[in-house]
Amino acid sequence: xxxxxxxxxxxxxxxxxxxxxxxxxxxxxxxxxxxxxxxxxxxxxxxxxxxxxxxxxxxxxxxxxxxxxxxxxxxxxxxxxxxxxxxxxxxxxxxxxxxxxxxxxxxxxxxxxxxxxxxxxxxxxxxxxxxxxxxxxxxxxxxxxxxxxxxxxxxxxxxxxxxxxxxxxxxxxxxxxxxxxxxxxxxxxxxxxxxxxxxxxxxxxxxxxxxxxxxxxxxxxxxxxxxxxxxxxxxxxxxxxxxxxxxxxxxxxxxxxxxxxxxxxxxxxxxxxxxxxxxxxxxxxxxxxxxxxxxxxxxxxxxxxxxxxxxxxxxxxxxxxxxxxxxxx
Amino acid sequence: xxxxxxxxxxxxxxxxxxxxxxxxxxxxxxxxxxxxxxxxxxxxxxxxxxxxxxxxxxxxxxxxxxxxxxxxxxxxxxxxxxxxxxxxxxxxxxxxxxxxxxxxxxxxxxxxxxxxxxxxxxxxxxxxxxxxxxxxxxxxxxxxxxxxxxxxxxxxxxxxxxxxxxxxxxxxxxxxxxxxxxxxxxxxxxxxxxxxxxxxxxxxxxxxxxxxxxxxxxxxxxxxxxxxxxxxxxxxxxxxxxxxxxxxxxxxxxxxxxxxxxxxxxxxxxxxxxxxxxxxxxxxxxxxxxxxxxxxxxxxxxxxxxxxxxxxxxxxxxxxxxxxxxxxx
Numbered sequence: 305x306x307x308x309x310x311x312x313x314x315x316x317x318x319x320x321x322x323x324x325x326x327x328x329x330x331x332x333x334x335x336x337x338x339x340x341x342x343x344x345x346x347x348x349x350x351x352x353x354x355x356x357x358x359x360x361x362x363x364x365x366x367x368x369x370x371x372x373x374x375x376x377x378x379x380x381x382x383x384x385x386x387x388x389x390x391x392x393x394x395x396x397x398x399x400x401x402x403x404x405x406x407x408x409x410x411x412x413x414x415x416x417x418x419x420x421x422x423x424x425x426x427x428x429x430x431x432x433x434x435x436x437x438x439x440x441x442x443x444x445x446x447x448x449x450x451x452x453x454x455x456x457x458x459x460x461x462x463x464x465x466x467x468x469x470x471x472x473x474x475x476x477x478x479x480x481x482x483x484x485x486x487x488x489x490x491x492x493x494x495x496x497x498x499x500x501x502x503x504x505x506x507x508x509x510x511x512x513x514x515x516x517x518x519x520x521x522x523x524x525x526x527x528x529x530x531x532x533x534x535x536x537x538x539x540x541x542x543x544x545x546x547x548x549x550x551x552x553x554x555x556x557x558x559x560x561x562x563x564x565x566x567x568x569x570x571x572x573x574x575x576x577x578x579x580x581x582x583x584x585x586x587x588x589x590x591x592x593x594x595x596x597x598x599x600x601x602x603x604x605x606x607x608x609x610x611x612x613x614x615x616x617x618x619x620x621x622x623x624x625x626x627x628x629x630x631x632x633x
Numbered sequence: 634x635x636x637x638x639x640x641x642x643x644x645x646x647x648x649x650x651x652x653x654x655x656x657x658x659x660x661x662x663x664x665x666x667x668x669x670x671x672x673x674x675x676x677x678x679x680x681x682x683x684x685x686x687x688x689x690x691x692x693x694x695x696x697x698x699x700x701x702x703x704x705x706x707x708x709x710x711x712x713x714x715x716x717x718x719x720x721x722x723x724x725x726x727x728x729x730x731x732x733x734x735x736x737x738x739x740x741x742x743x744x745x746x747x748x749x750x751x752x753x754x755x756x757x758x759x760x761x762x763x764x765x766x767x768x769x770x771x772x773x774x775x776x777x778x779x780x781x782x783x784x785x786x787x788x789x790x791x792x793x794x795x796x797x798x799x800x801x802x803x804x805x806x807x808x809x810x811x812x813x814x815x816x817x818x819x820x821x822x823x824x825x826x827x828x829x830x831x832x833x834x835x836x837x838x839x840x841x842x843x844x845x846x847x848x849x850x851x852x853x854x855x856x857x858x859x860x861x862x863x864x865x866x867x868x869x870x871x872x873x874x875x876x877x878x879x880x881x882x883x884x885x886x887x888x889x890x891x892x893x894x895x896x897x898x899x900x901x902x903x904x905x906x907x908x909x910x911x912x913x914x915x916x917x918x919x920x921x922x923x924x925x926x927x928x929x930x931x932x933x934x935x936x937x938x939x940x941x942x943x944x945x946x947x948x949x950x951x952x953x954x955x956x957x958x959x960x961x962x
Contacts, residue, residue: 350948350950351951354948354951439950522854523858525851525854526855526858577943580943581943581949582949583953584942584949584950584953585953587949587954588922591953592918592921592925593917596917610913613909614906614909616909619680619683620909620910620912620913621676621679621768621913622676622679622683624912624913624914624916624920625916625920627917628920628921
């Protein structure tokens with residue numbers, strides 16, 4: 305691997321604030337680094353640019369593989385840009401932690417969008433744990449905001465590992481579904497549907513139009529069984545065809561309506577403040593766990609203890625206490 | 634408060650294994666204690682009795698206040714006892730942490746049941762955090778098993794704070810609902826419905842029979858939208874009237890069917906093993922956080938930092954890192 309040239313704090317900062325993509329990319333690489341010295345500099349950088357963050361509409365988009373997320377974001381992103389926004393697309397893909405590469409993050413997936421000067425697409429960071437990946441994505445989002453991107457899409461693959469983390473860093477959560485794929489085959493993990501501020505039933509074209517309408521009605525009924533959100537927003541269901549560019553402007557309007565309403569009622573800011581407290585504690589928990597699981601005495605023994613708990617020779621609390629005692633002593 | 638007489642480890646142990654209720658109650662009080670010295674003895678006690686645990690069917694029951702949980706457990710519990718089981722009913726009530734007392738845990742709620750020599754009813758422990766309460770409840774469950782109780786009901790109030798914890802310590806999760814109460818008024822927190830292995834629509838009597846049947850169909854449709862569980866079990870919906878003792882034996886049969894099926898496929902044990910690993914890590918996380926938040930330097934500064942994060946003078950990660958630095962140094 306080529307040795308990356310490390311810039312000074314000032315260079316990173318001015319690179320971001322100038323809106324230069326190369327500068328932004330370099331800063332994100334710093335944030336994503338696993339080196340302790342880089343982490344320290346990254347933290348300082350976040351401090352420096354923090355006052356320039358927060359001025360975006362943050363949208364989480366999820367759905368299982370095959371639902372057409374890339375095509376959706378490619379087409380939908382064009383509408384976002386045409387509305388005068390600068391768009392950043394970030395991805396969280398827990399599976400990329402194992403393979404080392406990223407399926408979701410492949411830039412070539414969103415070719416048209418990636419060629420626009422008002423779009424910035426960044427693949428999923430790799431990391432040792434979802435918590436770490438989520439933190440890096442959140443900090444990357446802040447860097448993008450400081451660089452002038454005022455519409456952020458955070459894409460996740462809807463298998464339930466990362467959606468809660470994303471829900472806690474976005475203003476709006478959009479779930480993509482398909483009609484007629486056999487609901488049980490869509491693999492949407494329990495709980496995700498209920499986080500959605502809107503469901504978009506994609507691929508509603510050709511023979512799929514009628515099944516999509518039917519699915520829309522079914523999901524509307526299902527959503528109706530849950531109580532209204534605190535913020536007074538009732539989750540909406542829409543149909544669309546990303547590939548035909550059909551229904552996407554309506555979805556953007558829906559998002560803008562949400563943004564406007566929530567701003568007026570003050571729930572937009574309230575949610576951001578709750579999320580800030582949430583992230584403070586999440587960050588604390590993340591580092592407490594990271595320091596524990598990374599410590600040499602735990603690294604050495606953990607898998608042995610897990611095996612013993614699984615086969616019943618140690619019980620959960622016993623194993624936990626033994627490990628904790630060794631950690632603190 | 635009267636000073637509690639502290640027994641020896643052997644006395645606690647023999648009190649439990651003899652199946653004596655007074656002995657069991659004393660041991661639970663030890664487990665629930667917040668004194669460090671008691672915690673140490675409690676941990677030793679759990680070690681001592683651990684080989685006698687695990688031989689029960691563990692059932693979580695939840696539903697919002699007003700759904701009739703007490704009446705349900707009172708009537709349903711009678712069926713459990715009549716089937717030859719010894720029943721322990723434990724409660725987790727996060728609200729009791731604030732009031733110091735327990736609404737759910739009032740023994741007088743289940744008068745008939747509490748008079749049976751084969752039933753043991755224990756109110757919710759108080760605690761400084763849900764994590765702590767959940768751990769104490771789980772350890773209490775182990776004590777009850779060692780004392781010969783082979784059917785454990787863990788009751789929670791369905792407002793979303795404790796259900797995930799309970800889901801991770803039970804074999805079966807039953808959600809109580811009402812028909813015709815206006816679905817949005819039932820206040821079932823998003824996500825809880827999806828944890829359910831079965832939904833029982835209670836108060837299906839008199840004029841409510843027809844609405845309950847209709848609700849049953851609606852919930853069946855809604856559940857159908859989610860994929861099957863890994864263990865191959867499809868959540869079922871039943872109607873019942875706890876007060877008329879109607880439909881309860883069918884629900885007990887359903888639970889027994891689940892138990893038998895899951896045992897045969899091996900998923901019952903697999904789930905228990907996964908839960909054991911889960912609890913090892915949860916215990917570790919719990920103590921890491923507890924030690925952090927209880928340390929004097931953090932106690933002193935936390936609320937100031939939270940206020941600064943909320944009003945925007947500090948950002949989340951900055952506040953977290955500052956607190957962590959002060960903790961580790």
